[in-house]
Amino acid sequence: MKIEATHKRALTGNDITVPAQGEKGEVITDVNSQLDEFTLADDELSPASESYQREFPQAGDAGPGMNHKLIITVTTTDAKTHTAAKIWVDAT
Secondary structure, three states, rough: EOOEEEEEEOOOOOEEEEEEOOOOOOEEEEEEEEEEEEEEEEEEEEEEEEEEEEEEEOOOOOOOOOOOOOOEEEEEOOOOOEEEEEEOOOOO
């Protein structure tokens, strides 16, 4: 599973992009996205899909020196979970 979330500070909050791409026959059934311990989305894919992408414009709070943790958890048809984390601090 390839998960490469990106973020960019927005006027308010952060613009976040969450892409996931199955590899070697992996098929995605569920994607859970959390920012700073709050759920942004819990997407159940029906039908299941080999890829996923979702945009979260102006998500959460942002400000000089604020710490952030983005956790993406992807579940596949074989009930395996794949998790990616991105941690950053807003520029001052």
